[in-house]
Every structure is written in C-alpha cells, then in structure tokens.
Amino acid sequence: MDGHPSLNRIGGIALVAIPLAFLGYFFVYPLLTVLVTGFWADGRIDLDPIATVLGRSALLNVAWFTLWQALASTLLTLLIALPAASVMARYEFPGKRLVRAAIVIPFVLPTVVVGSAFLALLGPDGPLRLDLRQTVWAILIAHVFFNYSIVVRTVSTYWERIDPSLAEAAQMLGAGKVQTFWRITLPMLRPAIASAASLVFLFTFTSFGIILILGGLEHATIEVEIWRQATGLINFEVAAALALLQILGISLTLFAYSRYQERRAVQFTHQAHARPFTSTTRVERWRIAANIVLMLALLGTPILVLIERSLRSTDGYSLGAYRDLGTRIEGLAAPATTAIWNSARFAAVATMLAVAIGLAAATVIAYRRGWLSRSFDALLMLPLGTSAVTLGFGFLLALDSPVDLRSSLWIIPIAHAMVAIPFVVRTAVPVMRSVRHRLREAAATLGAPPNRVWREIDLPLVARAGLIGAGFAFAVSLGEFGATSFLALPSNPTLPTAIFRLLSRPGAESFTGAMALSTILMAATAVTILLIERLRTDSLEDF
DSSP states (O other): OTTOTTOOHHHHHHHHHHHHHHHIIIIIHHHHHHHHHHHEETTEEOOHHHHHHHHOHHHHHHHHHHHHHHHHHHHHHHHHHHHHHHHHHHEEOTTHHHHHHHHHHHHHSOHHHHHHHHHHHHSTTSTTOOOOTTSHHHHHHHHHHHHHHHHHHHHHHHHTTBOHHHHHHHHHTTOOHHHHIIIIIHHHHHHHHHHHHHHHHHHHHTOOHHIIIIIGGGGOOHHHHHHIIIIISOOHHHHHHHHHHHHHHHHHHHHHHHHHHHHHOOOOOBOSSOOOEEOOSHHHHHHHHHHHHHHIIIIIHHHHHHHHHHHEETTEEOSHHHHGGGSOOTTOSSOHHHHHHHHHHHHHHHHHHHHHHHHHHHHHHHHSOSHHHHHHHHHHHGGGGSOHHHHHHHHHHHTTSSSOOTTSTTHHHHHHHHHHHHHHHHHHHHHHHHSOHHHHHHHHHTTOOHHHHIIIIIHHHHHHHHHHHHHHHHHHHHHOOTTHHHHOOTTSOOHHHHHHHHHTSOSHHHHHHHHHHHHHHHHHHHHHHHHHHHHHHHHHHHO
C-alpha cells in the first residue's frame, strides 16, 4: 500500500479486508435481508407490503406525522438557537468558554435520558404543573433541547469567521443594521444554516427514544412504527416496507442538501481567527443576558428536574431509589444493577471492536489516496445515515445463520460497534493525515526500519486519537437504544432498555427508579465526554 512506508502489500490488504468483511456482514447483509423480507416472495419482487402501507390511512398518518414533526422541530430549533449563535459569534463575555462547552452536553445525552428528563419536567408532578405527556408539544420541546447545540455550534463557528469589514462597508454606504443582516450576513450564513438544519431534520426524522417515551404509540413516527410492527405485531413485511420508506426519506434529504450546497455556495473572505467584540451598549448587554438565561432555562432545567425526581420519595428527599437498584424492581426481570453492569461490559466490548475496526479503516483512508480512500470513507459513514431501529431489525432477521447470534450476548456490542465505528474513523483520519511525511523520510534516512518509523512517529499521535475515538464509542454504546430495543433480552437489559421498561409501568416506585437509572446514565455519559474533551485539549497542546 502506497502512502506509508510501514504498510506492506499484505498488511494493506488485511486493513481493507477486515473492515469490509465486518461492514458487509453486520451492515450491508442485514439491510439487504430487510429488503428481501419485505419485497421478495416466491422468486419474484412482491410490492404488496408497499401497497399495504400506502393503503392504510393509519400508516400514512404515521409517515405524515414523521415528516411534519421533523420540519416543525427543525424550524423551532432554528428560531430559538440562531439568536444564541449570533451572540456566541459576535460578542466576548465572561464565561463564554464555559457556556460553549455546556451547550454541547444535551446533544451527547442518550435519548432515553432526554425523554426521562422531559417526562419529569412536563408531567403532572413536574414544577410547571402541566401534563404534556403524549402530546406533540413535549416532543417538539425535547427535540429543541437535544438539537440546540447543533445550530449554535455550527452557525456560530461559521459566523465568527466572516470578515466584518463586509458589513462595515455596507453600513458606511448607508445600509442599516437590519438591511445589512438581510442583504450581506444572512446570504453568507445560508450554507451553515442549511447544514445545521439538515442535521436537525435527520435526527428528528429518525427520532426514537424521545418519541417513544414522550409521544407513545399515539404519536408514533416511522421509526417507532417499525419497532411496533416488528416486535409487537410480528409483521416483518410491513416493517420492511416502512424501513424502505424511511431510507428513501433520508436519501432524499441528503440529496436535497447536497444540491442546495452546490447551487447556493457562497465564496467570501474568511477571517483566520474569530474577532468578537465586548458589548458596549445596554441593549447589547441585555441581549447577551437574555440569551444566556434562555440557554440555562432550556438546557439546565430538565437536567436539574431529572436529578430532583430521582431523589424524591414519599418521606421527602433520600437516596432510597439508588439503594433499591440492587433489589428486584417490579417491571424488570433482573435487578437494575444488572442493567448497569450489562451496559458497562457491552460498551467495553463495543469500544474494543469499534477502535480495532475503525483504526484499520482510518489507516486505509489516511494513507491511501484516490478512489479507494474516498469510496472506503463514504462506505464507512453509511451507518450514521441509517436508522438504528432498521439496523436492529436487520440483525434480528439476518443473523440466524451460519451461526445464530440473535440470542447471543455478542450481538448487542456488535450492533453498538457498527454505530460507533464512524466516530472512530472521523477522529483518527485527520490526525493520521497531519503527520508530516518529511519526518518519516528523515527517520528512514537515518536508518530506522519501517516498523520503527511507525512506532516512534505515528503511534503516539494515533494512540491519542484512538483514545478519543474509544471515548466516543463508549458513550455511543452506553446510550444506544434503537437497535438494542430489538436485541436485548428481558433477562439481560441495558440501562436504556431498563429505563424504558420502568417508564412503561405505572406507579411512583417504577418512575423514581427510572429517574435514578437515567441520572446514572447521564453522569456516566457526561464523565466520558469530559474525558474526551480533556484528551482533545491535551492532544492539541502536544501537537
């Protein structure tokens, strides 16, 4: 393999073959099995499942609700988050770094934790004294909470690099601030806004945990309906038809976004570094304060309410719900501590698999230029654009031969690894490409063999990138719920499945237990992300 002296032909073939084999058997094969199950009968293509979906008003209503709630969630998120993006891009204020870091926390929380937090906040016993359970308003608010950081971080990062002299020139020519924004700034921001909007739309279009907890089956999306048809009604053909419908929706969204970026791309001068300025007027200070208060209220309140409800009992506040996790709670086939242990060990195995496969694939992408690198990179990103519910459904249908993995504990970490591999690849490839080729040439000139060149020059940086990728993989595995809802047995629950089962049962004990498990899952995810941020900072300093 060209591009790196330490990779011989045999090693290069292995680095390509292993990720391809893993991706082919655990991703492509299950998805093809879903399609075959739904549309192949008696040796011919059978379109009856599609006709069934299109002929049932209830299923068409599910598809329509999926579309319009995703559009509404996207528009509402943009409306609320764009003012904050403006403040983060244009102003410097005390605590800005802390605010920028805190904004990311809701997005990395598992969806079942977000659903649990808003169930506590918007339920009849919440501080607002509103019962918005199983309403579209609870879903929309939770989606804004979850996707707020996407818009703020994406748009503000782009905005702060726009050359301010363009707006200043417009104002010198007589344009007011509003006219300057609409005529100069907004057209330049369109690519960033479109990018953020497309991501929010995809996340809300394929939303599962939040919809299932807050909306229930009364407000089901395609994702939820696939789960219900496959696990509740055992109607695999209809589930497969819905999965195809969802894949088409995702593909059309990605295509529309790509075409928009091609046609609406704006070329202009970027600043090398952001140049925010300190607020000077009372209006500007009030604007900053209002946005920070809104951030704290939107992002902090659900988390605080979640923690508070996990501590509430009939006799006041106590740690009773946490102490009871070691005993058998009604609604769970095993003690809740079993779910904690399962999530930890599944995440550990999934992390090892994701790092091993992801680093092998990243090596091919980083060190081998040309069509192979580009094709390999695109192929490995496909799991990010595929519904986790569809992937879990495919596992359930496909992995019965030559070895039946469906009842094996291995199937869960394998599914988690499949979702986590793209994160490892995206983390490692830029680091691998950043190593200067001259350093390797100098080491080789001084007599170092290829293996030593790799060990002394590449490995230290790649190891740090591997640790960051491992952190992402561990966090993804801890909170994964879509595929796990198909694969986890009642006797071996994970934290997300245990939380959902407790929330599905009536009674204060089950609800408080779910809040306690959600708090534990939230804390574990937050600690993992903080470690990732620390490793990233140290990596930049070392580099």
